[in-house]
Amino acid sequence: MDKSTEFSEPTSKNGEKPTDSAEENTDKKESLKRHRENPEENEDAPPNKVQQNEEHATVVAAHYNHLEEKGLKERFNSPIFYLRNFNNWVKSVLIQEYTDKIREKDYGKALRVLDICCGKGGDLSKWQKARVERVVFADIAQVSVQQCETRYQDLRKRCGHLYSAEFIAADCTKDTLRDKYTDPSISFDLVSCQFGLHYSFESLSQARRMLTNISECLRPDGYFFGTIPDAYEIVSRAQKSDNYTFGNRIFNIKLLFDPKEGYPLFGAKYDFHLEGVVDCPEFLVNFQLFVKLAAEFGLELVYKARFADFYKDHSEKYKQLLHRIICFESYPAPPGKELIGDAAEYAHAHKFWEELEDKKECDRIGTMSVCEWEVATIYMAFAFKKKKPVWDADGKPTYKISTEKSKSA
Numbered sequence: 001m002d003k004s005t006e007f008s009e010p011t012s013k014n015g016e017k018p019t020d021s022a023e024e025n026t027d028k029k030e031s032l033k034r035h036r037e038n039p040e041e042n043e044d045a046p047p048n049k050v051q052q053n054e055e056h057a058t059v060v061a062a063h064y065n066h067l068e069e070k071g072l073k074e075r076f077n078s079p080i081f082y083l084r085n086f087n088n089w090v091k092s093v094l095i096q097e098y099t100d101k102i103r104e105k106d107y108g109k110a111l112r113v114l115d116i117c118c119g120k121g122g123d124l125s126k127w128q129k130a131r132v133e134r135v136v137f138a139d140i141a142q143v144s145v146q147q148c149e150t151r152y153q154d155l156r157k158r159c160g161h162l163y164s165a166e167f168i169a170a171d172c173t174k175d176t177l178r179d180k181y182t183d184p185s186i187s188f189d190l191v192s193c194q195f196g197l198h199y200s201f202e203s204l205s206q207a208r209r210m211l212t213n214i215s216e217c218l219r220p221d222g223y224f225f226g227t228i229p230d231a232y233e234i235v236s237r238a239q240k241s242d243n244y245t246f247g248n249r250i251f252n253i254k255l256l257f258d259p260k261e262g263y264p265l266f267g268a269k270y271d272f273h274l275e276g277v278v279d280c281p282e283f284l285v286n287f288q289l290f291v292k293l294a295a296e297f298g299l300e301l302v303y304k305a306r307f308a309d310f311y312k313d314h315s316e317k318y319k320q321l322l323h324r325i326i327c328f329e330s331y332p333a334p335p336g337k338e339l340i341g342d343a344a345e346y347a348h349a350h351k352f353w354e355e356l357e358d359k360k361e362c363d364r365i366g367t368m369s370v371c372e373w374e375v376a377t378i379y380m381a382f383a384f385k386k387k388k389p390v391w392d393a394d395g396k397p398t399y400k401i402s403t404e405k406s407k408s409a
């Protein structure tokens with residue numbers, strides 16, 4: 001019998017990454033190689049901000065477009081199996097929490113959602129479980145958006161009734177999404193941006209455009225929530241490392257700017273590699289700045305937590321879901337199975353297990369290898385509430401938001 005209701009939280013302090021599978025093709029490899037060799041410059045022309053931005057968007061879109069969908073068997077054998085499931089747990093909890101908040105005020109309301117930076121539709125079935133009415137999916141990677149649509153159609157065939165949906169391939173840091181909606185007057189109850197917002201922190205104008213897309217059609221009292229890498233965590237780990245590079249057997253992060261010259265507010269680029277899944281440059285999100293910018297768009301911070309704290313905040317309420325989607329590995333390994341990592345990665349679990357009272361020979365605990373947990377704890381979750389606008393003399397919306405209050409959210 002598995003006594004997997006006991007969870008032993010890894011003691012290491014660290015973070016996570018969204019997932020999906022990847023096999024690179026030659027184009028993508030070339031594109032990434034060019035980017036690595038000369039990250040700040042365009043090959044054929046003198047350095048130029050516009051070209052750099054376009055180069056970066058191309059690299060990101062190419063990377064995600066070429067991620068292959070992995071089958072169930074491959075996913076089971078993945079070195080980040082539990083990490084991937086844990087990320088899905090965080091996203092499911094966020095979706096559940098904020099759909100519930102809307103329903104608490106307006107039970108029975110038909111919910112409309114924008115899933116921005118949707119990728120291949122990792123959250124398609126989460127929206128189904130949340131019983132929403134309509135979802136607009138948007139992402140820069142055209143192939144991913146097509147895969148998202150195909151997966152949506154498959155889900156629809158399987159379950160009969162499903163929310164209605166539309167699919168938009170667009171650079172959400174440069175394009176106006178509203179111009180692309182079937183109904184530009186649509187009003188969203190929820191906007192979700194999972195593991196994607198940090199791409200907009202390449203420049204102020206891109207972050208602004210992203211926030212405009214997020215906020216423009218979000219109704220007052222609606223919620224914007226998501227997940228991003230925690231810049232504070234990345235910077236503190238990088239500062240403790242050689243050459244501002246750190247990682248373990250499954251991930252690696254390298255800062256691509258010199259922190260001795262300070263931390264840029266935008267364009268603070270780093271390379272992120274996650275074994276077999278992600279290999280892409282990203283940007284640090286200065287959270288205080290993000291909160292200030294969001295306030296300009298009527299968004300008030302109501303929740304923020306690093307994943308380790310998010311787990312503490314929600315693990316009791318969403319315990320069953322943790323089990324159902326297998327977020328933790330059984331320790332010791334059940335007969336005939338091997339642990340995903342080396343024995344040393346389970347020292348915390350071993351200690352916890354040894355100290356268990358009434359331990360029967362077959363009892364097991366649920367845990368995560370230190371390597372996976374070090375990735376999981378790089379990330380943080382956040383939520384903002386859209387405020388009601390006050391109209392100024394020129395007919396422009398203004399919002400009364402205290403960013404001081406937000407600090408304690």
Ligand SMILES: C[S@@+](CC[C@H](N)C(=O)[O-])C[C@H]1O[C@@H](n2cnc3c(N)ncnc32)[C@H](O)[C@@H]1O
Pocket residue numbers: 018019057060061064116117118119120121122123138139140141144170171172173174193194195196199200
């Ligand atoms: C890590 S994936 C997350 C996908 C999905 N939200 C999930 O949780 O499974 C990040 C996504 O952000 C998208 N992205 C990056 N830059 C973007 C941009 N400028 N506009 C729209 N999407 C972008 C990528 O194409 C990718 O699909």
